[in-house]
Every structure is written in structure tokens, then in C-alpha cells.
Amino acid sequence: MASQTPNLECRMYEAKYPEVDMAVMIQVKNIADMGAYVSLLEYNNIEGMILFSELSRRRIRSVSSLIKVGRIEPVMVLRVDKEKGYIDLSKRRVSEEDIQTCEERYNKSKLVHSIMRHVAETLSIDLEDLYVNIGWPLYRRHGHAFEAFKILVTDPDSVLGPLTREIKEVGPDGQEVTKVVPAVTEEVKDALVKNIRRRMTPQPMKIRADIELKCFQFDGVVHIKEAMKNAEAAGNEDCPVKIKLVAPPLYVLTTQTLDKEQGIEILNKAIAACTETIETHKGKLVVKEGARAVSERDEKMLTEHMAKLRLDNEEMSGDEDSGDEEEDTGMGEVDLDAGAGIIE
């Protein structure tokens, strides 16, 4: 497997060229008279062309507004000449769902390719060999190597164990024997598992719900506290539930989980427990926003919102800005009689 300078260039998929009517991810390389020359990122940067007439469904007023050198975007494959390596592409015919599918697939393939390339580089082995023995079989068995890598995070043997390859060697009787051996050596397996675990350990996502909590009965504050504790008690070790005060009567329930569905379910249970407790004490709970996964942007908006409300809620002393008392001082006494006249 080892060679002097290992080849670190390889396409992501087993097929050398894409199929017709398939969406692929490209990068624009240069713009010529009749169209734009692009490289297909998933097929080891082979060259294709988008004719200007395939850029848009509408009349083009300016080509440069539709296509720029260096831009990465999905396009549809129109025609492929597999013998000579020519590929016609169209930006106009790719549908919205094709765009989504293509981008998702490309992001997965890019991560897989990055891991494979890193393993090949650190172990000084041929990247194409790695793909032939590991990558492409995983694509075949699991639909996408990305899914295989996800399983591999927790259970490497169930993914890599079935992979085999054939080696021909001469037996003791001089006959050539085909022998089936594991496709993955221990060295490759360790490097692969280590890289995959570092790159693909899933990050917990945050789930949040906004509620209004009120109780105007005697000892209402105590009852609200009790309801909050019951809500937090509804969480478990995998999905701990926390409840915070934003500004009365607005509260926010949050949890973190690897499993989105489970997190939403737990949070809904917490809301139910809270509702039950506060209604026992004749209070009221209103769900302003149901349980949902939140993004970074939502998190930042919530932080800003809470800071603003905290500022509004602060007390200020009424006499803090009173002005100083002004002293009324005179000019002093002047004796006008002494030396007032001019003596000649």
C-alpha cells in the first residue's frame, strides 16, 4: 500500500462521471465566449461547461450577475460524453429540491472526503486505494459513507468488519489461491476511527419553550417556585430541564439533547407538569411558543432581550440627579465717599 509519493487525489464516488439528469456541485473556473468552464467538485475537479443559454430561464441582461469565477453552486447534468470527458451542464434546469438534495449530499461527501484524505496523508497510503477498499463499499452498503461513519462512531466493528478484499498468492503446491482478507488493517482502522470520532461526534442541540406563568393567590410566589421545580424535575439525565425568568410573567424552559424528538417530548412533559402544579393553586400557564430547536441566532436574540429587560427593571433613586444649591454672594461694601472727588 505504501508508495514513495502517495496519490492524494481521488473522486468522491465510484462512478467516474455523473449521470444525466443528476445535480452536481461545481465551482466556476473561467468564463469564455460561449459559456462558463467549471470544475465538478465531487468528481476530482473534472471540467464541464455551462452554456450561457443555460444560465437562467429569463432573458439575461448581465452574465456577470448570474455567474462569477470562484462561486460554488449546484447545477444539472445535461449530457455526458464518457469517452472524451465532455460534460454539458445547466444552471437553469436545477429545481429547488434538487438544490437542497445536492447541497446536503455534497456536505456529507466533503466531510467524508476530508477524513479519508487526512487518513491517507497521515499514513502515506494511496487515497484511491482507500476509497476502493473502504469508501466506495461503504457508499454501496449504507447509501452514503456519511451514514456509515455515523454508525462507526459508536460501533466500528459492525461497519468495518464485513469489508473484505481478495488477495491472490501462491500456495504451497504452486497453485494460485484467492484468499479473502479484511479490507481494513488495524493501523488504518485506528486512524479512521480516531478521525471520525473527532470530526463526527454529534453536538447536542438546544430546545426551548416560552411560557407565561401567573398566580395571584396568597403565597403566589411560593406556588410559582413550586411549579418551576416540578417542571425541572420532569427532565432526566440525558435531557436536563432548566427554567429561567425572563421578565414576569415570561419564563423560558430549555434543555439540551442529542435526540431532537426526545428533547421536544421531555420539554412538553415539563410544561405539562408545570401546568398541573400551578393550576392546583389556581394559577395560570400560557404557552407562548412551543418546544422547538433553536439556532445560534435565536439564542443571541434571547440574550439581548433579557439584557434589555433587566436594564428596564432596575430601580433608580429619585433624588440622585438633584442640582447644587446656588449661593447668593454680594459684591462687598465700597466706600464711595473717600477719595471720590478730584482735587485740583
Place this chain on the structure above:
Amino acid sequence: MIFLEKATVYYLQFFHFEEFSQEKKKSMWRRSPSFILDERRSSNSPPMADTTRGPFQNPDSISAYYQTRAAHHGVITSDWLAQAQAAVGGVSGDAQHDLSVTDLGNEKSFNVIEEFNNWRKQPDLAEAVAAIRALAAVIRASEASTMMELEIELKKASDTLKSWDKTSISLTAGCDLFIRYVTRTSALEYEDFNSAKSRLLERAEKFGEISCKARRIIAMLSQDFIFDGCTILVHGLSRVVLEILKTAAQNNKLFRVLCTEGRPDGTGVLLSSELSKLDIPVKLLLDSAVAYSMDEVDMVFVGADGVVESGGIINMMGTYQIALVAHSMNKPVYVAAESYKFARLYPLDQKDMAPALRPIEFGVKIPTKVEVERSARDYTPPQYLTLLFTDLGVLSPSVVSDELIQLYL
């Protein structure tokens, strides 16, 4: 934008020229606004030696422009016959020479030149139209199954044709316009490549037909400008201008034509011969007799080798001079040019163009120390031109830029 860029380049050249003039005061008489040409002369090497010869470039030192003009003369005279045979022999020699240097991989490139030369042999066919026909043949002969491959083949063929004669403006413009026109079609949307290819062929054939009919369209458009009793000054042997005069004669208009002699080609002699066959009164002038005769002229008709972005024209040597005289004496200058001669060039003066050289015979032996201006063409700025008669309509020079934008957008 283009003008600003060009002006900047020109300004830099001028700035460099200042330094140059200080360094070589002894050569002051040689100075030229174009720094590039001065550099060539200063290096003491012939200008043509700087040109890198492609495998299919005409190896003769004489520009193919001149050979084309000679081969395209419609008059069958003993001189023309000798020149035609020499040109054909030269072309055959070129073909033999090219065949020895090309391998099988270049067979298609060779074919496009052969096709072009075959079309060029027709005396009435313009050089650009021959190129357009040759490119259409490239599409027909292509075995590509993708649009990308077909585009690459067309581009190679076009580049080969252009490099055959770098000095021909209409050849370059015709190739560029053809490729732009042919590929600007919704037919490329066909899933089936053969349908798209046949659609391209239709566009190619149509472009060829339009180019062929351009001459007739221009002749029809210009009839309104020729009135009974007028006198027309003609310079050069333009087939479009000849068509205009022929149509006017067929419409029973009475007019007189003054032809410049057109040395050293003698284009005026040939033109006057053609016109006398049509019973048009014709008078032959020495080239230097233009100003003398301008009083009796009502309008000037010239053809064009190329129409540039500024609306000016590049044409046979002497056109600029005639336009200057006509402009100063308030005579209109009309240019008859096909639209495939519209080129994306913006020359600012005579030296901005690549020189198209031709042989000049003075009748007596020229001393070796004497330098001879051998350029075959000059550039006439748009302010000296009145109207352009094209197959796109009658245009004033200022709208040429707009038409070019329409053609190339």
C-alpha cells in the same frame, strides 16, 4: 469604459514616447505616436519577423489581404488570370506544406482551412462569408455528442481561421459574430443533442445566407441617396459599392462616376471597366486628382474592410485622405459595409492597427536606402463619415457601438 481604458493606454504610450524622444534625438524624424512600432524599428529587425508563424499561417511575406483582393477581382484579364493562377499555386503550395507538418490529430484543423480556401475561390464571395461557410462545415462534420465538445471544436476552427491572416479584420469579426449568433438560440435546450446540433446548423446556414444577401440589402437601402444627375466619387473596388451602382443603373437613374486610379492595385481601372459595361458614364482620376475633382462631386462612396467600435472604418489606403478632402469641402461620405465586418476594435490613430503590407512597384528601381510605405489600409475616424449603409439599416457612425452591443450581448 473601453474608451477610457484605451485612452489610458494611449496616454502611457505617449508618456513613454517622451522618454524615447529624449534618448534618441538623432532619430527624431522617425518618431511615431505608437511606441510599440518605434520599439520594433529601434531593434533593427523587420516588423514581420516579430510575428510568430502558426502552422497554417500564410508563409509569404506578402499579406494574404493583398492576395485575397487580387484573387477576388471580378474582371477576367490577362493580369488577373496570371495573378489568379499564382494565387492558386500559392495556396496549393501552402496546402502541401501544411500537410507535411500536420499529424492525424490536426486533421480537422487542416480541413477547416481547406474548406475555407475552397469557398474563397468564388470571386463574388467575401472572405468573411467564406469563413462563415467553413465554420458551418465544421459543425456539420463534427462528431461531438456534447455541446462542450462542439464549442471547443468551433473555437479551435475559428482560431485557426483567424491566425491564417491576422491582418484581416472582417475575417476575425465574421468568425466572432458567427459563433455568437449560432450559439444564441433556445434550441440548445433540446435534450437530444442531435436536435440541438441540427438547430445549430440551421442557424449557421441562415447566418451564411444573411451574409450573402447583405450586399443586395445594402444596394436597396442606398437607392434613396442616389439622385438623377449626381456625380459619385468611388475609391477602391468594393463589391458592395459596385452592387449599389449597378442597382442604380438598373433603376434607370442617370449619374456619373469618378473612380480613383487605386495604385498600385489598379482597382479604379477594373471598376471603370465594370461600370462601362453597364453604360454608366465613368471618369478615371489619378489618386492625387481627388481634391482637384472634388468640386464636381456630389457624394463619395467607399466600402470597408472593417467597421470599428468608434464608428470609423478601416479601408483601402487613401480612404482617409479622400474623407478629409470631402469633409473640408462639405461633401457627404457614405460607407457601404456588411454587418459581419463590425469588429470589436477601437483604434485611435493609424498606427494602432496591425500593418497589412503589400508590394509596391514604382516602375523604376528604388535605391536600397529609400524607405517605402507599404501599408495597404488606413483608418478613417468617424467624424469624417456621413452615413454607413449596412444590412442592419442606414446608420450614423455614432450608433455603431450600440449595434455592436446588440450583436455581441
